[in-house]
Amino acid sequence: MESIALEGTPKTPTVNMDGATGIVEIKGRSIPENSIEFYRPLVEWLEEYSKEPQQITTVNIQLEYFNTSSSKCILDVFKKLEAIKKARNEVIINWYYEEDDEDMLEAGEDYESIIRIPFKMIEVVD
């Protein structure tokens, strides 16, 4: 399957989704007014990928900011990953947050408690 590679913009994150390596990355800012449009192809890609996933899927989320419009879409991404894990594949989720950014750490914990895949919380020190 084709991979996704999107450059970040002031309102949307850098995205890399590679079916050959099973690595999914979302980095930067996610603050578009309408997030559904931006995330739809990503969720569809995961849907397709979930039919034949790699043994290990590694997900790196490193967001500086995200708005509540994105938060639901990000949950949709996680729900697709949850389905991949339920089908007995390994899914590793790395949630990066800036040193002392309690809000971002808590946001990761919120998702973790909803989707029930353990997150690896990684504090990024400058």
Next chain:
Amino acid sequence: MSFNIDERYSKMNQGEVLLAYKGSITAELITNVLGVVESKLDHVIDRSITKKKIYNILVESLQNLYHHVDDLPYMVNESMDIHFGIFVISKMDESYVIRTGNFIRNDKIKKLTERLDKIKSLTRDELKELYKFVLNNQKFSDKGGGGLGLIDIARRTGGGVDYEFDNYDNDYSFFSFKITIEN
């Protein structure tokens, strides 16, 4: 008593004003404002976490404004910009204050008041649970969803939100929203 938009605007311009705006609220405007405020914050605040918090809340409050402005009928006020709204970002003592204002149809006031009063009454943990519940259970539209923006703002500020409504005419009122971010 009649509501005067200019009086309201000058009342909102309190403290050390970083940016104040009155006019059409468009997506492009918000993008520009966020850029300007971000570089301004870089100059006035050293702590990256405080900067982030203010920026996050600003994104949420301006996008809320963008999505929820009600337009007055043209007959009522033909001089008013379309999608009219106000916002002011200022520093008062050690806190940062974001104020937004927009017209709202009177029939929406009851629901919004109930929602805001509920959010204001909740503890930090209750806000967290409500946020997760709405995130996981509510259907979202292109506009966002279920008041998640307001919950998020209350969470990040520890309930530091306030509001008032000024009656404009039989159909409309002006909604003023104030967010206080302790430094």
